[in-house]
Amino acid sequence: MKTTTVLVVEDDNSIRNLIGTTLKSHDYQYLMTSDGKNAILEASTHNPDVMFLDLGLPDIDGVQIIHKIRSWSNMPIIVISARSDDDDKLAALDAGADDYLTKPFSIVELLARLRVVERHLSNQSLPTNNNSIFINGPLKVDYAAGCALINNEELHLTPIEFKLLTLLSKNVGRVLTHNYITQKIWGTNSDNDIASLRVFMATLRKKLESKKGSPQFIQTHIGVGYRMLKVD
Template sequence: MKILIADDDPQLLRALRITLTAKGYEVLVARNGTEAVSIAAERRPDLYLLDLGMPELDGLEVIQAIRGWSDAPILVVSGRSGAGDKVDALDAGADDYVTKPFSVDELLARIRALSRRVPQGDAEPVVAFGDVSVDLAAKSVVRTGGGESVHVRLTPTEWQVLELLVRNAGRLVTRQMLLTSIWGSEHVTDTGYLRLYMSQLRKKLEPVPSEPRHLLTEAGMGYRLVLRPDGPASASLAEKG
């Protein structure tokens, strides 16, 4: 099993890496939130151990980013002991919460419990917005109009941008999350990439590219995919049969 540990405490990272490796786990480490999202997107761990108080992206933002593409268990390991912090983490998508300092035996027991819940072969959703249908499993996009269905050709990078937005439909996806997930942490300030690819996606998927209804810009923050401009964003999300 592959576990990603994300924490800005180098001593804790080293101790957990040694302990979990000795127990037979494959361990990946990240020292900040941006690095955690980048490694998560590239290596797709089976389970996550995340601190909340990380630099660049905090733990809640990392959880939200991971939940855009993965149902893998997330165990928060944090020095924050307030009930509000625990509720926020669980609401964001975490599965369990351990407060520092913790017993190694307790942590290992929680990891074993969560590892029994690792998803196996879940069906990928088909998502529709406007006259567009996105099949995440087949990695295909179809537009329907005038009684005809036409496959839309996307470049690999256009697909990556769209997929991340689709998996977070209705939620803000920050520029930092998109840049880190697709191009890596070294490109986290290259916002011109996003403007270019969002413009291309709108030309291919929006009825009126200059007046987007679905691929929306959140000024100064990022982008949001709205499935139904006049209703809940989740209303058109259906599991593939």
């Protein structure tokens, strides 16, 4: 059985059971609850590795739960919600969620999101390597350490944001198509992935360019994809 333990927070019985069955069939350990109060209790008591979180819970809104958990834990949180507007996604990501999957979703998408988080958790334990550093103007990306800095100040990136930054920086100057990026990040090419990519690219760009005088690093090619610009 895999060592990763997933906390599933979902009030819809059919979806909760589907996720539980999927995790069980792929040898994951998991816990399940249907409300926010117990979600916080389970997270603090059992210290799971990952949380799948529905936003529309009966007692506490999912965004509030993210805020509460982020006050004491960096556990990866993957939101699974019927709220598909970009503003809802941004609110969850700004609160500290690591990824966002819109209902209805496929099992392939669900497992792809989980694998991304697992790889990030695994990379955090790897030793650093001085040859794995990318520098572009004030931006420094340490691939081995899993961190990025602007003017030597660390950026707080989610696993998806860091993976996007890594992919773009390793292809600096090259236009990467939407399909290429979603395949590399999530291993799938659904409409949900492309919608999520747009949101994550917005949050990544916001963090990269939040400092006064920061240059534009990411260029959008409408209808095609994105490119990291070389900064002098």
